[in-house]
Amino acid sequence: MTTKSEWRQCEACTAIILREHAVCPNCNEEIDATADIPKELTGTITAFTTIHIAPEKYREDAPYTVVLVRLDNNTNVMGRLLHGQSPVQGSSVHLDYFSAENGPIFSV
Numbered sequence: 001m002t003t004k005s006e007w008r009q010c011e012a013c014t015a016i017i018l019r020e021h022a023v024c025p026n027c028n029e030e031i032d033a034t035a036d037i038p039k040e041l042t043g044t045i046t047a048f049t050t051i052h053i054a055p056e057k058y059r060e061d062a063p064y065t066v067v068l069v070r071l072d073n074n075t076n077v078m079g080r081l082l083h084g085q086s087p088v089q090g091s092s093v094h095l096d097y098f099s100a101e102n103g104p105i106f107s108v
């Protein structure tokens with residue numbers, strides 16, 4: 001379930017990005033494939049939406065909440081909120097775990 005290896009951190013701008021990227025979408029620097037993500041990620045919810053009618057692939061997950069999180073290093077990452085939690089814009093969140101299919105799962 002935990003797939004930390006799917007993600008890594010850009011050394012140039014500290015953005016958290018999918019490992020499949022060869023170039024950082026945030027700063028356009030080439031990515032060092034050996035860079036790893038920090039153990040702890042904290043930030044603030046800047047936007048969110050709850051998906052009630054999901055694409056086929058995620059149908060069994062619905063309803064689920066997608067959050068845009070501004071991390072403490074001032075980069076943005078998209079993820080989900082832990083199932084059952086209610087999002088509030090501006091509330092603090094921390095990384096709960098990484099999911100292979102859904103990316104970072106945050107908890108308030």
Ligand SMILES: [Zn+2]
Nearest residue numbers: 010013024027
């Ligand atoms: Zn970067």
